[in-house]
Amino acid sequence: MPLKSPLAKPRASIGFPGMLLGILLLAGLSGCATRNAAPVAAFDLGVPDAGALRPYPLAVEVRLPGWMDSEAMTYRLAYEDATRRRDYAQSRWAAAPSQLLAARLRRQLGAAGQGGCLVRVEVDLFEQTFTAPQASQARLAGRMTVLDPRRKTLAGQDVAYAIAAPSADARGGVAALVQAADALARDAAAMLARFDGADASVCRDARTK
Template sequence: MRITVLLLLAALVGGCFTVGQRGSEGSMNLLDFGTPPSPFQDAGGRRGSVVLEVRAPQWLDGLGIRYRLSYADASQLREYARSRWVGPPAQLVEQRLMQRLDLASAGQVRGKCVLRIELAEFSQVFANPNDSSGLLQGQAFWLGPGRRPLAERRLSISSPAATADARGGVAALQVAVDRLAEELLAWERELAASGQTQACQD
């Protein structure tokens, strides 16, 4: 009798960890952004003057791959049961942007200026059970010598997912990060042309 009660309790506890999670069967999948990309051809020549920093809120600090069902309850953040990031999303985003923009990390090198990204949303959003997108939102800041604010802008990038699962969401978020890299490079050119980042070159 005691063994039966223990087995029932174990089943109930196990069920609590899979409520609201997609893909709760099968082995664990560890996912990242794939093969490292080449840097943009015109992104070099500023190592040591500009470094990159990506920050994220505490809820994004774990390894869970998050998603929202906007057609049911957009305020509820869920995560896949059998898929995980290989590292915290902020670190993966920072690594990808470093590769694309040919920058060093602010945590490893001290530069004159810092390009800081603060993530506010990094998840797969489902409009319906078969239609989803990777959503990246937050803010970007250019900080000059002494961390003096030079410029800032809001970020909101959505990329459609090819499949309604964790792999589809990760692939869509990778595209969103690559598009962010393109936007940041274009923004840097604009700021340089207007003289706002002159202090980073002096």
């Protein structure tokens, strides 16, 4: 049986009060870290003035691939790895991009959302791309189609926009994507105008049906 050394000191016992104090200290540190963390900013595409060119029923539909249609705000460092998508840690979309884009298009086109023609946009690209550490652009691309009240295709065209961002951050990317969305709305209005003239009132006549 081994003998205890006379120099050995008994190990101090923390005890319940010490454990409680430690837990409170850790909780306090965690609370400080939470309070000091920057809040996550939620962005949308804004609310433009309602358009005056479409006083009759018109529907707008925007489709994005499921992996792209999330609230995560993505960007790409093309100068470093063009195949990798990254997410902003402190910025996100307030809703799915398809909903935000459709809402802005409806507002600008004055779409009532019932009957009439349908503007369908199938988006292949909706993101901020950095071409250099301090230079980026918003990229919006896909295909836009106009369908008549019976959902027969009237016209279609590929669309692609690249708008320089005013700043190399999430806020700058959002501002540029808003401009890209507005360019899409202008092209949609121009396409609809082809079926709203004196000789081609396919969409306009939906008001009386």
